[in-house]
Amino acid sequence: MRTSLFIIIVLASGAFAGLIHGVTNLVIVEPYLDQAIGIENQNLFASGEEEDTLEFWIEYEGYRSWQKSGQVLAGVILGTSIGSLFGIVFALSKYSLPGRNNVKKALVLAGIMWLTLYFIPFLKYPANPPTVGDTDTVVLRAMLYVLFIAVSGFAALGCYKLSKKLENKKKIMALVGYAAFISAVFVVMPNNPDKVSAPMDLVDGFRIVSVIGVSSFWVSIAVILGLLWNRFDPEKIAKTNSHS
Template identity: 75%
Template sequence: MKTSLFIIIVLISGAFAGLIHGTVNFAIVEPYLDQAIGIENQNLFESGEEEDTPEFWVEYEGYRTWQKSGQILAGVILGTSVGALFGIVFAYSRNALPGNNDVKKSLLLAGIMWLTLYIIPFLKYPANPPTVGDGETVVLRAILYLSFIAISGFAAVGFYQLSKKLQNNKKLFALIGYGVFITAVFFAMPENPDEITAPMNLVNEFRLMSVLGVTSFWASIGIILGLFWRKLSPQKETSNYN
C-alpha cells in the first residue's frame, strides 16, 4: 500500500466531509442554537446571575460570533478526525465488504459506522441544545457517551470476527448477537442525569437537525473516500522489476 497516498486521501476525504457537515449545521442547526441560547439568557436575567444591560449584549455578541464562526472549522477538525478512523477501518475491511466497487463498499461501511457509532448511542444519549445540561455533570456525561460509543463499536467488530468463524447459514446469529448485546447495554447504562427544562418541541427539532447534520457527514465520507479510492487505488504498490 502507498502509505503517503493512503494518509492523504483519508485526511482530505474527512476534511471535505467535515466541511459539508459544518456547512449543513450552519444552515439548519444554528437557528435552534440561537433560540436555545436566547432562553438561556432569559433564565440568567430572571435568576439575577446576569443583568440585561448593553454591556452584556456587547460581550454576548462577541463570543456568539466566535462560536458561530467555529462551526465550520470545528466541522473540518471533527471530520478529519472521524475520517481518520473511517479510513483505518475501511483499509482493514475493504476486501471483506460486499459490493463490486469501492464507492459501494465505502458507503456500506459508512452506513454501518453511522448506525453503530452514532445512531445507537444517540438513542440512549441524544444531542441536546444549550440550556439543557448541567456544567457539574459534563464529565460524567462525556464518560457515559464515549463509553457507549466504544462499547457499540468494539462489539460490532467482535461480533463481525465471530461471524467469520460461523458457517454461511449461521452468520445471521452474529448480527442477532450484536442486537441482543447492545440492547442489554442500552438498558444497563445509566440515564443522562440532567433534567430537560427547555421546551420539548425545541429540543426535538434540534435533535432532528443534529441527526440530519451528522448523517450528511457519514454519507459524504462514504462517497468521497470511495471515489478517491476507486480513482487512486492506494492499496496497489508500485514495484520495479529488472
C-alpha cells in the same frame, strides 16, 4: 500500499466531509442553538446576573459569530478525526465489504459505523441543546457516552469476527447476537441524570437536525473516500522490471 498517499486521502476526505458537516450545521442547527441560548440569556436577565443592555447584545453578537465560525472549524477537526478511524477500518475491511466499487463498499461501512458508533448511542444519550445539562454531571455524562460508544463498537467488531467463523446460513446469528447484546447494554446502563428543562419542541427539533447533520458527515466521508480511493488507489504500486 503507498503509506503517505493512503494517509493523505484519508485525512483529506475526513476534512472535506467535516467541512460539509460544519456548513450543514451552520444552516440547520444554528437556529436551534440561537433559540436555546436566547432562553439562557433570558434566565441570566431574570436572575440579575446580566443586564439587558445594548452593550450586552453587541458583545453577545460578536461572541456568537466567533462561536459559529468555530462550528465550521470544529467540523473540519472532528471530520479529520472520525475520518481517520473510518479510513483505518475501511482499509482493513475493504475486501470483506459487499459492493462492486469502493464508493459502495465505503457507503456500507459508513452505514454500519453510523448505526453502531452514532445512532444507537444517540438513542440512549441523545444530543441536547444549550440550557439542558448540569455542569456538575458533565464528566459523568461524557464517560457514559464514550463507554456506550466503545461497548457498541467493540461488540460490532466481535460479532463481525464471529460471523467470519460461521457458515453462510448462520451468519445472521452474529447480527442477532449484536442486537441482543446492545439491547441488554442499553437497558443496564444508567440514563442521562439531567432533567430536560427546555421546551420539548425545541429539544426534539434540535435532535432531528443534529441527526441530519451527523448523517451528512457519514454519507460524505463514504462518497469522498470511495471516490479518492478509486482515483488514486493507494494499493497500486508501480514497479520497474528490467530484463535482457
